[in-house]
Amino acid sequence: MRILLVGAGGVGDAFAKIAARRSFYELIVVSDYDLSRAERTVAWIEARHGAQDGRFLAERIDASDPDSVAEVAQRHGVTHVMNAVEPKFVPTIFAGALAADANYLDMAMSLSEPHPTNPHEETGIMLGDDQFALSADWEKAGKLALVGMGVEPGLSDVFARYAADHLFSEIDELGTRDGANLVVRDELGNEIFAPSFSIWTTIEECLNPPVVWEKDKGWFTTAPFSEPEVFVFPEGIGPVECVNVEHEEVILMPRWINAKRVTFKYGLGDEFIGILKTLNQLGLDKTEPVRVRSADGPVMVAPRDVVAAGLPDPASLGPRMTGKTCAGVWVTGTGTDGMPREVYLYHVSDNEWTMAEYEAQCVVWQTALNPVIALELLAAGTWSGLGVLGPEAFDAKPYLDLMALPVDQGGYGQPWGFEDRLA
Amino acid sequence: MRILLVGAGGVGDAFAKIAARRSFYELIVVSDYDLSRAERTVAWIEARHGAQDGRFLAERIDASDPDSVAEVAQRHGVTHVMNAVEPKFVPTIFAGALAADANYLDMAMSLSEPHPTNPHEETGIMLGDDQFALSADWEKAGKLALVGMGVEPGLSDVFARYAADHLFSEIDELGTRDGANLVVRDELGNEIFAPSFSIWTTIEECLNPPVVWEKDKGWFTTAPFSEPEVFVFPEGIGPVECVNVEHEEVILMPRWINAKRVTFKYGLGDEFIGILKTLNQLGLDKTEPVRVRSADGPVMVAPRDVVAAGLPDPASLGPRMTGKTCAGVWVTGTGTDGMPREVYLYHVSDNEWTMAEYEAQCVVWQTALNPVIALELLAAGTWSGLGVLGPEAFDAKPYLDLMALPVDQGGYGQPWGFEDRLA
Numbered sequence: 001m002r003i004l005l006v007g008a009g010g011v012g013d014a015f016a017k018i019a020a021r022r023s024f025y026e027l028i029v030v031s032d033y034d035l036s037r038a039e040r041t042v043a044w045i046e047a048r049h050g051a052q053d054g055r056f057l058a059e060r061i062d063a064s065d066p067d068s069v070a071e072v073a074q075r076h077g078v079t080h081v082m083n084a085v086e087p088k089f090v091p092t093i094f095a096g097a098l099a100a101d102a103n104y105l106d107m108a109m110s111l112s113e114p115h116p117t118n119p120h121e122e123t124g125i126m127l128g129d130d131q132f133a134l135s136a137d138w139e140k141a142g143k144l145a146l147v148g149m150g151v152e153p154g155l156s157d158v159f160a161r162y163a164a165d166h167l168f169s170e171i172d173e174l175g176t177r178d179g180a181n182l183v184v185r186d187e188l189g190n191e192i193f194a195p196s197f198s199i200w201t202t203i204e205e206c207l208n209p210p211v212v213w214e215k216d217k218g219w220f221t222t223a224p225f226s227e228p229e230v231f232v233f234p235e236g237i238g239p240v241e242c243v244n245v246e247h248e249e250v251i252l253m254p255r256w257i258n259a260k261r262v263t264f265k266y267g268l269g270d271e272f273i274g275i276l277k278t279l280n281q282l283g284l285d286k287t288e289p290v291r292v293r294s295a296d297g298p299v300m301v302a303p304r305d306v307v308a309a310g311l312p313d314p315a316s317l318g319p320r321m322t323g324k325t326c327a328g329v330w331v332t333g334t335g336t337d338g339m340p341r342e343v344y345l346y347h348v349s350d351n352e353w354t355m356a357e358y359e360a361q362c363v364v365w366q367t368a369l370n371p372v373i374a375l376e377l378l379a380a381g382t383w384s385g386l387g388v389l390g391p392e393a394f395d396a397k398p399y400l401d402l403m404a405l406p407v408d409q410g411g412y413g414q415p416w417g418f419e420d421r422l423a
Numbered sequence: 424m425r426i427l428l429v430g431a432g433g434v435g436d437a438f439a440k441i442a443a444r445r446s447f448y449e450l451i452v453v454s455d456y457d458l459s460r461a462e463r464t465v466a467w468i469e470a471r472h473g474a475q476d477g478r479f480l481a482e483r484i485d486a487s488d489p490d491s492v493a494e495v496a497q498r499h500g501v502t503h504v505m506n507a508v509e510p511k512f513v514p515t516i517f518a519g520a521l522a523a524d525a526n527y528l529d530m531a532m533s534l535s536e537p538h539p540t541n542p543h544e545e546t547g548i549m550l551g552d553d554q555f556a557l558s559a560d561w562e563k564a565g566k567l568a569l570v571g572m573g574v575e576p577g578l579s580d581v582f583a584r585y586a587a588d589h590l591f592s593e594i595d596e597l598g599t600r601d602g603a604n605l606v607v608r609d610e611l612g613n614e615i616f617a618p619s620f621s622i623w624t625t626i627e628e629c630l631n632p633p634v635v636w637e638k639d640k641g642w643f644t645t646a647p648f649s650e651p652e653v654f655v656f657p658e659g660i661g662p663v664e665c666v667n668v669e670h671e672e673v674i675l676m677p678r679w680i681n682a683k684r685v686t687f688k689y690g691l692g693d694e695f696i697g698i699l700k701t702l703n704q705l706g707l708d709k710t711e712p713v714r715v716r717s718a719d720g721p722v723m724v725a726p727r728d729v730v731a732a733g734l735p736d737p738a739s740l741g742p743r744m745t746g747k748t749c750a751g752v753w754v755t756g757t758g759t760d761g762m763p764r765e766v767y768l769y770h771v772s773d774n775e776w777t778m779a780e781y782e783a784q785c786v787v788w789q790t791a792l793n794p795v796i797a798l799e800l801l802a803a804g805t806w807s808g809l810g811v812l813g814p815e816a817f818d819a820k821p822y823l824d825l826m827a828l829p830v831d832q833g834g835y836g837q838p839w840g841f842e843d844r845l846a
Contacts, residue, residue: 193704278701281616283733289717292724292732301721306729310706320833369478 001379004078004102006063006093008032008041009386010315011107011150012084012174014360014368020045022372027054028078031061044359066379070095072323078102080378083373086201087111088193094131094145103378105371107150108201108247112208119209120223126211127251127351128388135388145388146374151246151327151347152178152264152368154391159329159345159416160249162396164257167343171259171333176249177344177347179240179267181216182351183361184317192310193275196288196321196363203285203304206268206276212255213262221246222281225273229265234327234417235348240267249329252390279307318361324364328417341361342421347414354372373403373412424448426803427501427525429486429516431455431464431672433738434530434573435507437783437791439479445795447802449734450477450498454484467782486512492519499526503801505794509624510534513633516567516779517554525815526566526801528794530573531624534673535631542632543646549634551811558811568811569797573772574750575601576671577814579794582752582768582839583672585819590766594682599672600767602656602690603748603786605774607740610816619744619786622743626708626727629691629699632666633693636677636685644669647703650677650698652688655841656749658697658771672752675813682756697835741784747773748786751840765844770826795824796835 003026005012009029022361023213030300032038038058057076069092073081081097083090090110097104109128110281116124131147133315135353138145148154156176164171184194185190195202209221225243232239247264254262268276279285285308328346335341346421349366358365374391383394426448428435429451438452455461461481468479480499485491486508492515496504504520506513506529513533520527530550539547554570561568571577579599587594607617618625632644648666655662670687677685691699702708707730712723751769758764772789782789797814800806806817826836 052550209794274697275701275705278698282698282730284730290729290732292728294712294722294724294728295716296723299717299724300731301717301722301724301727303733305717306713306715306726307707307725309713310709310726353822 001375002027002077002079002375003082003375004029004031004069004076004080005074005082005084006031006061006069006089007085008037009085010360010364011368013037013041013044014358014365015082015084015372016041016045017358017360018365018369018372019375020049020052020056022376024053024376027057027076029057029059029060029072029078031072032349033060033062035060040203053165064092066092066096066099067089067148069093070099073097073100073102076123080105080375083107084368086198087312092132094134097145098134098137098141098143101141104145105149105373106147107367108163109147109152109251111204114209115221118223123211124221126219127246127248129295132388139387142386142402144378144385146222146378146385147388147390148248148252149371149391150367151177151370152275153252155327155347156249156329157252157391158396158399160253160257160331161333161392161394162400163329163343163345164259164398167335168331168333168341169336169338170332171257172265172330173330173333174249174253174257174259175262175315175329175330176247176264177231177233177242177267177330178395179231179237179325180266180323180363181237182321182325184321184373186320194272194314194317195272196314196317196361198314199311200304200308202275203279205245205247205306206245206266207280207285208247210264211250213250215260219250225277227265231265231267233267233379234344234346235324235326235417237326237348241273242267244274253392255390273412303367315361315364318351318355318359321351322363324348325366327366340422344419344421346417346419348417357380369412369414373399376402424498424503424798425450425501426503426505426798427452427454427496427499428505428507428513429454429484429492430508431460432505432508433783433787434497434791436460436464437554437781438505438507438795439464439468440783441788441792441795442783442798443472443475443479445623445799447799448478450480450499452480452820453483454495455597456482456483456485469685470525476721487515489515489818492516494518494538495526496523496549496587499649503528503798505798506530507791509621510705514553517557520568520794521557521560521564521566524564524566527568528572528797529570529576530790530794532576534627535669536830537632538644543644546634546642546644550669550671555811560593562810565809567808569800569808570811570815571675572794572797573790574793575599576675577790577797579672579751580675580753580814581819581822583676583754584815584817585681585823586754586766586768587682587753588819590758591754591756592755592759592761592762594680595671595678596684596686596753596755597676597682598685598753598755599670599687599751600654600656600665600753601688601750602665602691603653603746603747604660604663605748607744609743610814615670616694617737617740619737619738619740619748621725622734623733626699626730626822628668628670629689630700630703630708631669633669633687634673635667636673638683642673650688654688654753656690657767657769657842658747658749660747660749660771664693664696666823676815678813679815738784738787740772741778741782744774744784747771748789750789754774757787763845767842767844769840769842771840782817792835792837796822822843
């Protein structure tokens with residue numbers, strides 16, 4: 001297996017660092033629009049783990065240009081293109097990988113567009129629509145595009161498949177629930193507002209109409225922040241206010257798993273929900289440029305870019321952050337014994353540990369872990385498939401086993417949690 | 424009396440329209456940086472009230488240049504310069520008026536600067552400090568600078584003086600309280616967020632440390648939004664959440680009126696307070712430019728300018744606004760009969776009426792009304808003084824009488840209200 005990693009930002013950097021401890025591939029080409037970022041990642045790996053005998057290379061790439069992606073992939077005989085940049089680049093990397101006759105993985109799917117006249121009830125273009133539309137091309141080429149293979153989507157979809165295969169005879173709801181107790185402090189130790197993930201992407205996710213799937217209705221949308229619910233997260237995180245958010249799981253799970261309802265709720269917490277509502281109310285979430293006075297005369301800037309410019313870079317927050325983040329799926333329905341059942345399957349990532357082990361903050365590290373595991377299963381032939389597929393199209397058990405197996409036994413040493421909530 | 428009005432924005436335009444119905448002056452020169460704005464105001468007056476035989480002239484002026492202000496004033500033999508622009512231009516208009524040997528009025532005083540190391544407890548440079556420092560120059564020139572002569576400060580200070588002279592033997596607190604029930608709707612009739620006063624100035628007022636005066640301590644500051652209090656406003660406005668805000672009354676009243684405590688609380692309401700806190704938390708209130716990406720490469724813009732650019736112009740809101748705004752002073756202490764007393768003296772402005780009568784929204788109209796009355800009293804010699812003085816330095820009774828007197832009896836037909844809250 002020869003991998004082209006597109007993007008050496010927070011998640012890409014963590015992907016390479018995690019993969020550096022594994023041996024299932026021959027080559028990882030770490031590429032970025034900014035070559036120095038790719039070189040920094042490769043240098044960190046060589047400093048930490050010794051010379052890699054050419055297993056890691058740094059390259060410059062333009063993710064917005066399919067030809068650039070295909071050229072780098074072909075030059076290195078790449079078998080798998082790993083997309084680790086913002087989802088707006090999905091179409092070009094997706095096309096470049098196919099052109100290079102390589103397989104493809106991403107952690108977020110092609111972007112949605114709201115319904116033009118009825119956005120809070122009906123879907124428009126959905127997440128991933130543009131990718132699934134090309135599934136036949138991938139099948140014909142004999143290649144796999146494994147989409148949504150981060151932590152959420154990704155590990156959450158694996159959990160859902162596991163619940164369907166091993167824990168339930170009938171599923172009422174597959175509810176992905178994401179929450180954290182992360183706190184960021186300034187130099188003086190005061191708590192500050194600093195989102196642990198790209199504010200640009202967070203605004204996109206949270207202010208787009210959330211999508212819900214029901215067996216009788218299919219996919220439909222609601223107003224942003226709908227159906228608030230306090231969900232109690234494990235391992236000391238505790239209760240967090242969660243709301244519906246547009247997310248890939250709701251698109252992916254119903255395609256392969258039988259359930260009555262599929263939702264995604266994000267534990268944003270009261271404060272962050274209030275901030276996002278205010279940004280929306282004041283039009284500061286907008287991506288269309290507005291005319292603003294400046295010392296050099298009027299300029300055109302997108303309000304959302306101004307919001308992002310004023311906040312610290314999430315990748316820089318690791319050393320100033322404490323706490324844990326939890327990703328998981330809450331499943332309700334009838335157990336294999338015919339009795340009502342309610343479980344929460346989850347994985348927790350602790351910032352203190354990810355910083356000490358990988359110099360990566362926990363949210364990006366947890367995201368990056370999962371595509372490494374998936375690639376290892378694909379390299380071994382444990383997972384295989386053609387066309388555009390989600391993580392739940394594959395057998396969940398070998399994935400969760402490899403993830404949980406201790407490092408000294410050849411696994412990733414990342415146990416996952418299980419709560420039987422009716423027990 | 425020959426008046427130079429500097430600024431034909433919302434308040435300046437309303438000032439000219441209100442003055443057009445009075446006859447106490449010979450000339451009003453309506454001036455603006457944008458000559459067409461001044462011409463529009465003059466044209467409206469002539470269309471509504473007929474030819475004014477040269478009583479109104481339009482001129483271009485640069486409020487940031489004392490020489491420009493002095494030149495226009497001298498050319499027209501101006502006796503009184505009326506400042507109706509943003510407070511950042513106070514120093515230059517103030518200097519230009521004195522250079523032209525004219526008297527001066529404004530509705531907001533020179534800006535403050537927070538204490539460099541202890542901003543939430545101690546004052547730094549206070550509102551109006553830069554003006555009071557020059558009082559001797561004005562006295563020597565035999566001229567008056569009447570500062571803070573809008574509605575708040577302005578009418579509020581007149582109310583305070585009236586209470587001290589006619590209603591109380593001892594005052595515990597002079598508490599200016601400002602509240603409204605204004606609602607702005609979009610074309611579809613949905614309520615929208617649209618501040619009825621410049622968001623730039625509102626942020627400045629609300630995020631600067633509020634100042635409080637106490638007889639034993641003098642002036643001191645608190646953190647923004649301190650001492651929240653629900654104040655019940657009259658004439659159907661009802662209860663509104665008010666918080667301490669930096670305002671001129673707290674600086675002016677203790678200079679001329681004997682009280683134990685002087686405060687200003689603004690009825691921002693929960694929602695607006697939340698929005699201002701969020702803007703502050705995200706650094707979007709900042710006036711220092713930040714580097715932001717744009718289609719033309721990185722640009723430098725002040726986040727506060729971006730916030731303002733995204734909101735509708737307050738002067739344009741009149742037709743889409745409903746409701747009333749109330750300005751007044753809540754006075755507690757001992758009445759002239761020796762008994763405990765608590766009164767609220769106030770003036771209410773109804774947007775429906777100000778739009779119908781003046782095509783001006785009620786907040787700017789109410790602000791502009793008061794300097795017209797003050798100038799009429801100065802023209803008549805009822806009010807007179809030298810140096811830098813606040814409205815409470817003058818007798819309040821003739822002011823309130825002229826304001827309340829019906830139009831057909833020569834007054835302004837604007838009754839003021841009085842609530843005896845212990846009765």
